[in-house]
Amino acid sequence: MRTLISGGTVVSSTGAEPADVLVEDERIVALAAPGSELAAAFADGARRLDASGKLVIPGAIDVHTHMEMPFGGTTSADTFETGTRAAAWGGTTTIVDFAIQRKGEPLRTGLDAWHAKAEGNCAIDYGFHMIVSDVNDQSCKEMDVLVGEGVTSFKLFMAYPGVFYSTDGEILRAMQQARISGATVMMHAENGIAIDLLVSQALARGETAPRFHGTSRPDLLEAEATRRAIALAKVAGAPVYIVHLSTTGALEAVAEARGDGQNAFAETCPQYLFLSTDDLAREGFEGAKYVCSTPLRAREHQANLWRGLRTNDLSVVSTDHCPFCFKEQKELGVGDFSKIPNGLPGVEHRVDLTYQGVLAGEITLPRWVEINATTPARMFGLYPRKGVLAPGADADIVVYDPGATQTISSATHHMNVDYSAYEGKAIAGRVDTVLSRGHLVIEGGQYVGEKSHGRFVPRKTNEYLI
Ligand SMILES: [Zn+2]
Numbered sequence: 001m002r003t004l005i006s007g008g009t010v011v012s013s014t015g016a017e018p019a020d021v022l023v024e025d026e027r028i029v030a031l032a033a034p035g036s037e038l039a040a041a042f043a044d045g046a047r048r049l050d051a052s053g054k055l056v057i058p059g060a061i062d063v064h065t066h067m068e069m070p071f072g073g074t075t076s077a078d079t080f081e082t083g084t085r086a087a088a089w090g091g092t093t094t095i096v097d098f099a100i101q102r103k104g105e106p107l108r109t110g111l112d113a114w115h116a117k118a119e120g121n122c123a124i125d126y127g128f129h130m131i132v133s134d135v136n137d138q139s140c141k142e143m144d145v146l147v148g149e150g151v152t153s154f155k156l157f158m159a160y161p162g163v164f165y166s167t168d169g170e171i172l173r174a175m176q177q178a179r180i181s182g183a184t185v186m187m188h189a190e191n192g193i194a195i196d197l198l199v200s201q202a203l204a205r206g207e208t209a210p211r212f213h214g215t216s217r218p219d220l221l222e223a224e225a226t227r228r229a230i231a232l233a234k235v236a237g238a239p240v241y242i243v244h245l246s247t248t249g250a251l252e253a254v255a256e257a258r259g260d261g262q263n264a265f266a267e268t269c270p271q272y273l274f275l276s277t278d279d280l281a282r283e284g285f286e287g288a289k290y291v292c293s294t295p296l297r298a299r300e301h302q303a304n305l306w307r308g309l310r311t312n313d314l315s316v317v318s319t320d321h322c323p324f325c326f327k328e329q330k331e332l333g334v335g336d337f338s339k340i341p342n343g344l345p346g347v348e349h350r351v352d353l354t355y356q357g358v359l360a361g362e363i364t365l366p367r368w369v370e371i372n373a374t375t376p377a378r379m380f381g382l383y384p385r386k387g388v389l390a391p392g393a394d395a396d397i398v399v400y401d402p403g404a405t406q407t408i409s410s411a412t413h414h415m416n417v418d419y420s421a422y423e424g425k426a427i428a429g430r431v432d433t434v435l436s437r438g439h440l441v442i443e444g445g446q447y448v449g450e451k452s453h454g455r456f457v458p459r460k461t462n463e464y465l466i
Pocket of ligand 1: 320
């Protein structure tokens, strides 16, 4: 089975050139100059996709999703089936989701449970990080075993005491273990002990509305935890990757460490680039739609996050997709913001939203591809199989129409959630066609994929370690 994608502009992390993409079965076999003899010969008998006037980019990789995740007495609203379908609609062809070790259980039990949820249900390929919530000799041994199975990154939490929280000693221990296997420790960097005190004080004062979720998680406590995580990683001699970085102070900590040559990395998410405390403070209980952790910040942080994306102190944009319906799920926190499940839907809109950054002159077109696809692939061991359009790579390809316009709305999105955090936002650019390993998933405004198509992808270790 051959596919020829012709007439488009191929955008990579290093530039944009007109080129035809030649696909055989599940792989890219060549990129050819438009109208070349190679492409003409290949076209004979091939399925042809016309990309004239469009951008042809590597399928995006979202390295931070939470499908079917239990949290606060409920479960995130997207299953692997609905969530990976929505991801595909938005031009994402690989997700890396978080399997969870519960306290007192082996890592294996958690990983097996996540394999069972995902297997046979995904429209696109997927991998797993492992959340380690019980650091001990046994789980550290298991970390090395999991690296051998392609689960090469482990997330720890400085937040959520009593649930996922690890002490500084436990974090250091896990980082020492990661150093041995080359694994990357991902960190939720917020000072959860201090935050829990502020939360209980706020509630005692009668401050129960959603906006107090933000005021009880001050940006200084993210900056402090980020600095501490980086120091612990330096002591361990291990890499650290800060997830959902949202503040200028935390960004400065990462930039300093990188300036010193440390293996410190960070991602941010569209919600921190486009939404703010103004949304969290919306009238009535509306702000609950915007409750996530780290919380949305004051608008003035946004320009610095865009700058971080340009300087590569922020290397990746992921979504932290963790949708909870407004009805019945977010509503668990009526009268007590601390009971609002934390998380925003976003897996469908990352490529589109970051494209607005290209149009606004915040990032270049190649950088857009780099932060959405190429760097996530290299950071999490999927490269060069994913994240690049090159001979031998999986034919995970998005044809993107820069001339189209759309309005984001829960009425038209494909995530299994009853609201959109970007309701009514008019944007330019839209996914036109999506292939996953050479198979059409989105074509002509239709989902044409299958839930049995997506496969687990074992990952290698981080390519950026120095
Ligand atoms: Zn998360």
